[in-house]
Amino acid sequence: MEKQSLDIILEYLPEQCAIPLRNARSAFESKVTEIVLRADRPLCIYQGKKLFYITENGFLTNTVQADGLVTISAKDIETTVLRLCDYSIYAFQNEINSGFITISGGVRVGISGKAVMNGNALTNVRDISTLNFRIARDIKGCSIPLLDKIDPRGGILICGAPGSGKTTMIRDIARQLSYRYRVSLLDERGEVSAYSHTKTGFSVGLCDVYAGYPKGIAANCAIRSMSPQIIVCDEMGDRSDIDLLMYSMRCGVSFISTLHANSMNDLRHRQIASEMINTGAFRYIVFLSSETTGKIEKIYEMRDSDA
Numbered sequence: 001m002e003k004q005s006l007d008i009i010l011e012y013l014p015e016q017c018a019i020p021l022r023n024a025r026s027a028f029e030s031k032v033t034e035i036v037l038r039a040d041r042p043l044c045i046y047q048g049k050k051l052f053y054i055t056e057n058g059f060l061t062n063t064v065q066a067d068g069l070v071t072i073s074a075k076d077i078e079t080t081v082l083r084l085c086d087y088s089i090y091a092f093q094n095e096i097n098s099g100f101i102t103i104s105g106g107v108r109v110g111i112s113g114k115a116v117m118n119g120n121a122l123t124n125v126r127d128i129s130t131l132n133f134r135i136a137r138d139i140k141g142c143s144i145p146l147l148d149k150i151d152p153r154g155g156i157l158i159c160g161a162p163g164s165g166k167t168t169m170i171r172d173i174a175r176q177l178s179y180r181y182r183v184s185l186l187d188e189r190g191e192v193s194a195y196s197h198t199k200t201g202f203s204v205g206l207c208d209v210y211a212g213y214p215k216g217i218a219a220n221c222a223i224r225s226m227s228p229q230i231i232v233c234d235e236m237g238d239r240s241d242i243d244l245l246m247y248s249m250r251c252g253v254s255f256i257s258t259l260h261a262n263s264m265n266d267l268r269h270r271q272i273a274s275e276m277i278n279t280g281a282f283r284y285i286v287f288l289s290s291e292t293t294g295k296i297e298k299i300y301e302m303r304d305s306d307a
Contacts, residue, residue, distance in 0.1 A: 008105045009035060009133050012083045014076045016056075017043055023058025033163060035133040039077050042069040048163070048291075074129075081128055084109060096125050105201050106136035106194035136191060137165070138202050142294040143172040146286060149299065152177055152230060153254045154283030157276070159261040165294035166258040167191050167234055169286075171202060172294075173256055174232040178205035184222035186233035187211045207232070216244050223251050232256045239272055245281040255281050263287070264300060277302070 006029050010018045017037070034046040042064060045052045052060050055068045084101050085092040095101045101109045110132035116124035142165070150156070152173070158166050171192050174185050185207040187193045194201025195211035208226045210218035215233055222228050231248060236257045248255050259273060264285065267273045277285070283302055289295040 005105045005107060005135055006032075008103065009107060012080055012103070013037075014079050017070060017072070017076060020054050020056055020058040020070050024054055024060050027060045028052065033135055035135075037072045037077060037080060037131045037133075039072055039074045039129045042071055077128055077131060080131055081111075084131075093124070097122050100189075102190040104194060106191045108134045108136070108189065108191055110134065136194065136202075137168050137293065138171065139165075139168050139294050140172060140175070140203070143169055143176055146296055146299070147173065147176055150284050150301075152256065153181075155254050155281045156256045156284045156286060157236075157282040158256070158258045158286050158288065159267065160258075160288035160297075161262055161290045162260065163293070164288040164290050166260075166288060168294050169288065170232055170234060170256060170258055171204065174207050175203060175205040177230055177232075177256075178207045181229040182227055183207045183230045183232060184218075184226050184228035185209045186213065186215050186218040186222070186231060188213060188215055188218070189234065192232075192234050216240060219244055219248060223248070223253060228253055230254045230256060234258050235260075236276065237272060242272070242275050242279060245276060245279045249279065249281055261287075262290075 006025060010021060028045050028047065031047040032045055033048055036044040036046065038044070042053045045054060045060070052062050053064060053066060053069050054060055055066060056070055057068060084103060092101055096111055099111055101111065103109060111125060111128055112130040113125045113128035115122055116126055158169050160166050174183055174192070177183050185193060185204055187195060187209055190211055193204050193209050193211060195209055200209060208222065210222060213221070219231060222231060231253055234257065236259050245255055261267045261273060267277060285300040285302060286296060287298040289297045
């Protein structure tokens with residue numbers, strides 16, 4: 001993890017949480033994947049599947065029975081949420097309702113609490129009880145082994161479990177390809193580029209970045225005005241994404257994206273995912289390892305007969 005990413009996170013945390021983390025950073029920062037605050041529970045540090053706690057004196061431990069663990073209060077959660085929203089909850093209501101806020105450095109903060117519903121519509125999240133800071137990583141060159149084996153103009157769907165490095169992989173794909181092709185990056189959630197004030201927190205090469213746009217609007221703007229050969233975006237899976245793929249194909253634009261899936265069988269048994277594959281937009285289906293971030297486990301090359 002980049003030092004800057006941890007520093008960004010610490011700025012949002014109450015001092016009673018931030019000080020022990022600063023004191024212990026050398027013991028965990030190189031492998032940390034998530035920092036989780038749960039009301040009335042110990043502060044948790046995840047390194048992949050490994051769970052650690054931290055003491056008030058800044059020592060890391062793997063036992064919840066240890067003395068002096070940093071415990072998160074409801075007030076800590078409230079303070080952190082206000083800081084995440086720049087003290088304007090209303091301005092971030094859509095993000096809160098979607099279940100996460102993306103802060104600078106491409107760090108996504110997951111949110112859980114009590115839903116407030118108006119019929120079938122989620123209108124608010126109250127009594128927030130968990131904040132999950134997911135660490136954004138940048139592994140330059142991680143996509144080169146993949147790009148050496150395939151023609152990216154055929155379209156690529158990167159699949160894997162949460163935390164397998166899908167966003168990390170497409171960030172590097174976008175960066176590498178931008179020096180060979182016209183690439184538009186649709187960064188709806190801000191995680192890929194960490195875009196802020198005309199600059200990107202992560203290097204994305206010569207990509208034209210559409211930050212914060214809904215994917216459909218961004219794709220339409222890009223195709224009309226930027227003449228992309230390739231469009232890259234993160235996290236597909238909605239029915240509207242099928243129309244987006246069909247539109248891009250009609251315009252002669254290749255698509256590279258990600259999807260949560262563990263296997264080809266998993267993809268085939270999920271209706272929207274199966275329909276996305278059957279559009280023919282993706283010549284290659286790539287699965288990442290659940291054990292090592294950004295490691296390629298399997299590459300499938302789709303043929304007409306597979307659709």
